[in-house]
Amino acid sequence: MDAILLQIFNGLDKGSAYALIALGLTLIFGTLGVVNFAHGALFMIGAFCSVTLQRLLTLSHETLDPTKLDFLGNPSKIKTPYIVEWFGADAGNTIIDWSVPLAILFAIPIMLAIGYVMERGLIKHFYKRPHADQILVTFGLAIVLQELVKHYYGANPIQTPAPDALSGVMQILPGVVYPAWRVVYFCFSLAIIGGVFAFLQFTTFGMVVRAGMADRETVGLLGIDIDRRFTLMFGIAASVAGLAGVMYGPINAPNYHMGMDFLVLSFVVVVVGGMGSLPGAVLAGFLLGILESFASMREIITLIPGINQIIIYLVAIVILLVRPRGLMGRKGVME
């Protein structure tokens, strides 16, 4: 019983990552109609925002310590972060310890700026172009972003640990413990999802963007500057992806190709949810997360060998065959 409960938690937790990435993707893909293969790269850049912040915070003042030798037999260097020098050891180390949550503040402006530049500089020219062209250009962009990150940060994963206070396990139900940060991630993604929904629900923004997607020209005729809204939408989507990345860091160490790892999966999630449907994307994210978790249970793998490898795709196929437009897709969107 506990095992099943735990897998449900795992599923929710995995699902919240899927849902969050799919949410950003569907904002661009389902609402703006752009097949954005660079979305994974945005997620990755978010994660590297926290790597960068961590590096900035630990920028160090180097002194030579002649009593210790390094691997070549030279006096070794002692590093003291400037932060520690300025704020004292306690405060300084606490700031460093909390670098991931702090990175949220750091990442929002960066992601908005990246989204802005990306949309104005590139994507803008591709709204009317075929999806295939969008794929080519955003894939090219994804490669470029990825290679740049690789160039500066290397190919190995880089740990961005959660603050000490949140890195242990916590008791979520009697007898069931679960990693604290994963619980945080789950709550965080619910908050973001809720925020985005509220924004689109309680303002006319969502309707305008949807209308603009369906028929830019006519919306322009009604006096609405749709370009500006598209840009903003793109910025929001980029930020959602980025924040998903920032908070994901402590779960799995960021590396330069983590975006590509999620890309295909997030497309599957969006499509299974149904094009143009935000609730669909979120629902599909959680559903696939939970199913994936169950499929990785030993009992099930022994029953059907290899099921854990293909479960997501299998479910996607079944759902798309049973429900032509995914779980909650709207008619005519990218059919």
Added chain:
Amino acid sequence: FTNEPTGNTVTLGFNVPQSGPYADEGADELRAYELAVEHLNGGGDGGMLNTFSSKVLDGTGILGKKVEYVTGDTQTKSDAARASAQSMIQKDGAIMITGGSSSGVAVAVQGLCQEAGVIFMAGLTHSNDTTGKDKKANGFRHFFNAYMSAAALAPVLKNLYGDDRKAYHLTADYTWGWTQQESIAAATEAMGWETVNNVLTPLAQTDFSSYIAPVLDSGADVLVLNHYGGNMVNSLTNAVQFGLRNKQVNGKNFEIVVPLFSRLMARGAGENIKGIVGSTNWHWSLQDEGSKAFVKSFGTKYGFPPSQAAHTCYVQTLLYADAVTRAKSFNPCDVVAALEGFEFDGMGNGPTLYRAEDHQCFKDVLVVKGKENPTSEFDLLEVVEVTPAAQVTYPADHPMFAGGNLGTCNPGA
């Protein structure tokens, strides 16, 4: 024979992963190759040439020909690796191909070299198959393998954790993972451990939570992670997140074992690696003359110590050059003959034998542990034990290595 060097230079092909998850490892391998070429051509401080037991190399290249090299990107895909090797052979006239950072690639390129008639000096490849089921006459492996890891680890694990343990394996679902799991399970069961479970995880898995969670109440008290690279970093991180290291099961501390370690990956795993036991082919902190010489020349040139991948690649290059020089011929068949049964020392792992039957090197294996209090960013592993070669040697017809056929050496057209 293929690509017989006619001018006053000889070209070697360094085929390493430059893109993909193992790019950093590939970059380190490339550094080692460049260093080896420099040393062979008489540049630098000579590195291991000074400590190598065979003294025929004199810094004038190979057989008097200056060593040149070409590089390529394997992308850690067997197709791309073969394409890259093909171009080195067909276009650049490479006489020997070396490198790689995964067993799949090593086996694929080894097969190609056999067909094309050039020598393949494997880089980092740990699967039993490379010199087992898939061995080839033209291919040679200096790196150790899963069986040797297991043989070296088992006694240490028994010392550290006792002989009454229940092990839970998570295994990457492809050939390397399987051979390692098989080897470790066999070795640990031989000393009394019980394998309660083995769960295969998809290669593309990034979040291992749903595999780790069941470990909590499986009754197991040891978790063996048969993962490498990014998989290893993630599964280990997840295992620590779930609090496995602070758990008590069956009245014992829960332990995690990562049979194949590398320092680069250890860095990726950060804090989580502390106190975790595993095995490795070589580590820069070794204090023998060969290792010291290599670390010194590598460290001086690049500013940081070499990885085990760099070490094995460097050594392979020297071994090849040495074999050619001793054979006085670049003909692959002569080189094979010179390498088969070759015994040497001074390369960092003690006295070593290149066994003729399967072209596997037999040498000391290091059992290491994640260091609790690292003094620098490179000082992540401490050597727990150096398991002597004899203890990890197995008969050439061991069942885990059965099924292959070395064939005959192919000198090509």
Added chain:
Amino acid sequence: MNVRPDFSKHANQAETAPAFLSVWDMHSYYGESYIVQGISFNVHEGEILALLGRNGAGKTTTLRSIARLDDPQVNKGEIWLDHQPLHLMRSHQAAVAGLGLVPEDRRIIPGLTVEENLQLAQIAPPIGWSIDRLYELFPRLGERRSQEGVTLSGGEQQMLAIARALARDIKVLLLDEPYEGLAPVIVDEIEKTLRHIKEQGMTTVIVEQNAVRALQLADRAVILDTGSIVFDGSAAEVLENESLRAEYLAI
């Protein structure tokens, strides 16, 4: 920049009242195809102008050019609406400046209900008729307010398109074949509406194949043929001029 060009030497000298909407030497292209080839005409405040011509004459292109849509590109020429230089604007700015276009294929926005289609028109200022008032004018739309706009019948869609234009406070209404697909009774009704809003001071340009109907409604007419103006004068004149009608309108 904000000075009105002196049209007197180009435009119809007979007109004395100041033009409200002026198009001067406008050249429009679809990619490489040169469609509107330098036309100039004026529309006065409160007047209805009929823009006539055969299929493919360039009527739609002219209206789209005035509305500053991305396609066609206006490579040369000036367009002024009530002292505002439309030719320097993009379509949404032109709309804010007071231009309303009812496009030829109605362009009801898919995925939006009738009511949402109307709401959409009232997001950007200036806002015109209230939605309730529009429902009064077109009761059918009121009945179907929560139906998806594109599933309306052809005539209903046309009503929605006109209603949507009126939902904004516009100075000039450009109508591209507003009667198309409408039952004669509805045409009557729409014509009544147009007269009604004309009385309230609306300036209108109407493109219509049913030339007679349009001419009965209009004060003035402009006839286009392969992208050039071949006639510019009073509507009555066209109705009377047999040869003109036969040559360019086939009636």
Added chain:
Amino acid sequence: MFGLEKKDLNLLIIVALLTMLAPFILNPFPTDSALAQFNAGYPDLMQRFVIYGIFAIGFNILFGLTGYLSFGHAAFLGVGSYSAVWMFKLLSMNVLPALVLSVIIAGAFSWLIGFISLRRTGIYFSILTLAFAQMSFALAYSVLTPITNGETGLQITLDDPRILGMSATADGSIPVTNIFGLEMRAATDLVIGPWSFTFSVGYYLCALVMLVAFYLSIRIFRSPFGMMLRAIKSNQTRMNYTGLNPKPYTLAAFVISGMYAGLAGGLLACMDPLAGAERMQWTASGEVVLMTILGGAGTLIGPVLGAGMIKYFENIFSKINEATLHSWFDVLPDPMENGLVWVLEHFVGAGWHLTLGVIFMLVVTFLPGGLVEGGQRIGRLFNRTKAAKDDESAATKPAE
């Protein structure tokens, strides 16, 4: 001739000449010169050019004509390779039966997947094909290892039965793929002064197959069937109300392109008898999509150009390393040399992906029709300067 119109015939002849003379054309630089790095005229790469050309030509029949964007075509390539290698293992090293089997198996497999996936359109179709291909990949990589040899890839070994051939050659090595005794690996070198050109049997076999494939694709493009496919892309509703059922047409296009992919996969295995699971991964499917769009989807020659371009970068740019760069700019003063090398280093060797990414972005942004459009623009530039001389006012003409 060949039932082609003049324009198409010219294209075919040009392509035939280019492929036949490729060993010369692709090796423009003397072997020992610094620029020899850019030579691509060695058998393996030339084979890849034409084989991926076939793959892309086939893909274009589906995507370029019908607009159905499949993200799973690599699965058929992989299946083709596996079938061919199994033929080598079981039957003989003759490539002919291997090719036949790979086309048949890939055709059957694509029929199955197409039949199911084509029940949906647009992005839903793409994701269905992607899901099937990823499943095939995952299974081939691990669960089906007995058939596919998993991660390592299926190789021929000394112990294979090869009932119509021999398990091992007299001297104990693995026999070589051949066509009725003519070995694929056989090659002759032609040395002219400092130049050296290699003519390999394998390449010419691939080139011939590619020409046939290309010829067939021209026929398909110009046929009523091809026109129907374009009509489907343009307006399925009209298609239905004109009395045509789009489904069998799209399925036929899907299967044809699957068979092309299988043929390409089979040829890959013939040239180099190894079939790896990565060939089926989504990135491989993505690659053929990129090739087709890069070259110009829906054009005849575009996909081949795109394939050539991507493979060129993958194989040539990735091999340029720092040392090579230094050797090129040796003559420059040191600071300049180092500066230049520092900049270029990002784009070659390990940075070849970066170059590829930048090229993708540039091409698609500035040449919406792909490389073919680039060619057309250059052509038009010539024509225009010529026309402008004839008639100054030709630039602006009324539409009709």
Added chain:
Amino acid sequence: MGILEVKDVSKRFGGLKALSDVNLSVAQNTCHAIIGPNGAGKSTLLNCLVGKLIPDTGSVMFDGQSVLGRSPHEINQMGISRVFQTPEIFGDLSVFENMMIPLFARRDGAYRMHAYESVASEKELVSRALQMLEDVNMADKRHMHAASMSRGDKRRLEMAMCLIQEPKLLLLDEPTAGMARADTNNTIDLLRQIKDSRDITIAIIEHDMHVVFSLADRITVLAQGTPLVEDVPERIKGHPKVKEAYLGETAHA
């Protein structure tokens, strides 16, 4: 017994009853017009005939066979062609190619594919297509990209595409809407001529009374989903109910 028999057809959209118990019989070789206010259900009725919609109740017989349950392409192969209210053409193809597709569809049926012969080699079909383009005055536009035509031209093209199939029953949904007067007259002539020279039945929806009264042999007036009256044109013109519901005061032919 007419060639087309519609019996008790009803169709609901949610709460809206778009068609209720429609009965209609179209005799062979006649032109039957369906008129009625906007939203009366005329297009819906046509949609039920061609398989785009499936009626909730009732039956539709064509040439003695039921069309219900058949897919649109099967119905077309039975001999019914349709012109839509918003032109449905192959926008990415040239005008000439637009004409060839219906020809192939007729000759080869729904499934036979010719992947090897070239289009140009089908001399006979090509000349028929060119002839039809002549007939509708579009010969000079045959190389044009269909999507970049003006809308009146698109309509004419769509009608030509239907005519070239020589259907037994031609369904026209506002074929002359937005067409210039001259072309409207041409179209009327063309339809008349075809009706006289061939074995064809036409059902037409049109708001242009000039067209209706020039062509129709019988007229059905549909209002709110039910037939109001059905009669010959002369009597419809003066019918008070029709005047009120549909024609209005200014109605003129």
